[in-house]
Amino acid sequence: MGRQSCRQYLCPEVILPALLCVGLSGSLPAATMCGPGADWMRDCRAGLDIAPSDAIHVLVILGGGTFGGDLFSPMTMIQRSDAMPLGALGLQTINTEIVSMVATGGGLTMSVGSVFTLPRSVGQITERPDMLLADSFFDVFFRIEGAPLGAIGPLHNNTPVHMTAVIDHVPPLVNPGTCRDNPSGLDCYSGNNLPVPLFDAAGVQRATLTVAIHELKTPEPATALLSGAVLFGLGLLRRTSLRRRQ
16 A cells, blocks of 8 residues: 555644644544444544553563553544455455554653654455455554663554454444453454564664453543544644635
């Protein structure tokens, strides 16, 4: 998938406290739920999905030591394209990108998204022939830092973590804890190219990522209201920007 313009994807022009960056020159359609059901991808439209998420990980430090546990992101933001035809079977595909995720826990902070001077974490959703399920992946680049890492941090990956899931709706929200109990379950993302080496700022390998599980959680009412407020605020910013150009 080639690099997209600001009119197609979010880009770092305006940074909000929620760490969302959006190009005001482009449109920002409100995301709607697609699926589940027969042929659910066909009418799926572009939008910004916002939901809390959990990242479950294990880092093995070279020379001794292991860190593991849950990192919580109160507002993970994923941009998706319109559904597009794929091949001659009438199947559909959707391009995706993790625009912003900041997850914390146990003194550690994990950042995902190009606004953090990281490579873009892009993905794709591809409909299966039964038109009920789809294969989804993200190639994730991240930085992890915090006091537990001591002098070796912050750490980053040069090889993306290939996170895959079988899904039946978008966004693939699950009840909290679903994927911890069943990482290979429906709508649960897990890394399938592990272990992945982690490097310090000087390019020296310091650790290895051995476990990676990610779930987008069904938002609590307060989070849903906050997500709506962010989208509303971005819409106001965009309209203000357009008026200034007229």
